Amino acid sequence: MSFLEQIQDFVVGNITFPLTNYTMNRRGVLRHYHELRKSERYPQERLQEMQLRRLRELVTYAGKHCPFYTARFKEAGLLPGDLKTLEDIQKIPPLTRKEVMDHGHELLDTRYLPSIPFADQSTRGPGQPASFARFRKHKLVKNTSSGSTGAPVTFYEDGTITGRNWALELRLKDWFGHKPGVREARLVRLSTDYLPNSSTLRARKRLWHQLILPGVNLTDPDFALSVEKIKEFRPKVLWGFTSALTGLADYIRRSNQDMAGWRPELAISWAAPLYEHEKSLLSSVFHCAQTNIYGSREVGHIAFFCPAGSLHINQEDLFVESQRDGRESTPEHPGEIIVTTLDRSPMPFIRYRMGDIGDVAPGNCACGRSLLVIKNFLGRTGEVFFTRDGRMLSPNFWMRTFMIGLQSQTIERWQVVYRKDRSIHLRIVPRPTFTPETEADIRRHLEKNLSNITPVDFEYVPQIERHPSGKEMLIINESNQQ
Numbered sequence: 465m466s467f468l469e470q471i472q473d474f475v476v477g478n479i480t481f482p483l484t485n486y487t488m489n490r491r492g493v494l495r496h497y498h499e500l501r502k503s504e505r506y507p508q509e510r511l512q513e514m515q516l517r518r519l520r521e522l523v524t525y526a527g528k529h530c531p532f533y534t535a536r537f538k539e540a541g542l543l544p545g546d547l548k549t550l551e552d553i554q555k556i557p558p559l560t561r562k563e564v565m566d567h568g569h570e571l572l573d574t575r576y577l578p579s580i581p582f583a584d585q586s587t588r589g590p591g592q593p594a595s596f597a598r599f600r601k602h603k604l605v606k607n608t609s610s611g612s613t614g615a616p617v618t619f620y621e622d623g624t625i626t627g628r629n630w631a632l633e634l635r636l637k638d639w640f641g642h643k644p645g646v647r648e649a650r651l652v653r654l655s656t657d658y659l660p661n662s663s664t665l666r667a668r669k670r671l672w673h674q675l676i677l678p679g680v681n682l683t684d685p686d687f688a689l690s691v692e693k694i695k696e697f698r699p700k701v702l703w704g705f706t707s708a709l710t711g712l713a714d715y716i717r718r719s720n721q722d723m724a725g726w727r728p729e730l731a732i733s734w735a736a737p738l739y740e741h742e743k744s745l746l747s748s749v750f751h752c753a754q755t756n757i758y759g760s761r762e763v764g765h766i767a768f769f770c771p772a773g774s775l776h777i778n779q780e781d782l783f784v785e786s787q788r789d790g791r792e793s794t795p796e797h798p799g800e801i802i803v804t805t806l807d808r809s810p811m812p813f814i815r816y817r818m819g820d821i822g823d824v825a826p827g828n829c830a831c832g833r834s835l836l837v838i839k840n841f842l843g844r845t846g847e848v849f850f851t852r853d854g855r856m857l858s859p860n861f862w863m864r865t866f867m868i869g870l871q872s873q874t875i876e877r878w879q880v881v882y883r884k885d886r887s888i889h890l891r892i893v894p895r896p897t898f899t900p901e902t903e904a905d906i907r908r909h910l911e912k913n914l915s916n917i918t919p920v921d922f923e924y925v926p927q928i929e930r931h932p933s934g935k936e937m938l939i940i941n942e943s944n945q946q
């Protein structure tokens with residue numbers, strides 16, 4: 465990297481990025497990043513003290529200003545002074561996605577209610593503030609969750625969550641040796657037709673070093689255009705939906721693209737786990753370090769994979785629990801992830817049920833950071849299946865079965881349906897290489913891993929429909945529907 469480029473990166477990372485974000489009411493991004501770089505190595509006791517202090521402040525605030533929480537704390541008989549330890553938070557019942565959908569406005573600080581019509585009328589994309597929001601009366605921004613696993617949730621923030629996400633992302637990049645201002649291509653939740661106008665894009669490229677590319681409903685012409693822009697901008701970091709990054713890698717490989725000597729140094733995927741077959745696709749095309757972000761639009765970035773492969777929780781800003789049947793989970797019996805946002809956002813999420821399965825555990829990570837980790841992350845509760853003899857089957861089992869090794873050569877597409885009677889129905893689009901012997905192989909593999917009391921039947925089909933959102937539905941779980 466030339467000296468001039470180093471100066472450009474420094475100016476973007478330390479001046480124009482934090483400053484323009486400040487005008488958008490995303491305050492303290494750089495300061496928080498520097499704090500995070502220190503606190504990630506604090507002893508666990510000190511981190512938990514910080515969490516408890518912030519939790520008390522949050523409960524005091526939400527109990528005073530958010531009608532939903534006022535009622536909820538009263539019902540639970542909880543006063544802020546009752547929070548003596550972090551475990552005491554369990555007195556508050558978990559918050560469901562449906563409650564947020566039904567009571568959205570009651571979760572909001574009442575002082576922000578007059579701002580709702582302004583946020584609702586905004587013509588900008590979800591999560592995008594009005595320009596110079598910092599200096600406006602109405603700072604509220606409307607956002608929606610992705611809704612890939614159900615109806616989208618609408619929520620509001622004032623820039624606090626986005627600012628915190630930026631600081632956390634700077635920390636993540638720092639883990640992989642990249643400083644604020646590093647050039648980055650971001651494949652975002654916009655299709656080509658809806659990309660914001662070019663002056664916004666130019667500003668973002670110049671002032672933030674971010675090249676914005678489409679990340680949904682992607683076709684080959686979209687990828688071709690993105691490849692041209694990437695070759696010109698030469699980002700060091702690739703950031704985007706797991707599906708968009710693997711789609712891009714697959715396009716570059718299929719079309720045998722000449723990337724003019726460019727390759728990224730880090731690929732950051734998010735919004736879905738990164739499975740083994742996806743990891744190997746990314747490494748075979750990009751030959752770079754990889755990480756994955758676990759989080760959601762509502763609560764922000766919850767945890768990141770470090771270079772040593774642990775999924776570290778961003779403990780400074782989020783309190784994360786894993787609960788199974790009202791008790792703390794164990795490595796053998798992971799539970800549902802429950803998240804509390806510790807920052808002062810006008811719409812706090814207190815004990816929000818994420819719908820994902822995992823176990824919160826001490827880090828003891830080779831990277832030396834003391835942040836807790838999520839172990840045995842098994843994916844969404846709806847995608848986890850319990851066999852008749854009580855074994856837990858995660859999506860990862862099927863990914864390993866069908867996407868790696870021999871069977872990836874014999875099967876074009878697949879779908880697993882868990883039936884109500886706890887039997888398994890496999891839909892398969894076979895390739896010409898699929899023979900009766902292939903089915904026998906798969907049956908043997910399943911009998912070894914599932915008990916033989918789980919009936920499995922095979923159906924061969926010419927194609928498998930996708931979800932209207934374009935997402936492949938690999939697992940359909942009818943077993944836990946009423």
Ligand SMILES: [Zn+2]
Nearest residue numbers: 770774829831
């Ligand atoms: Zn680590």
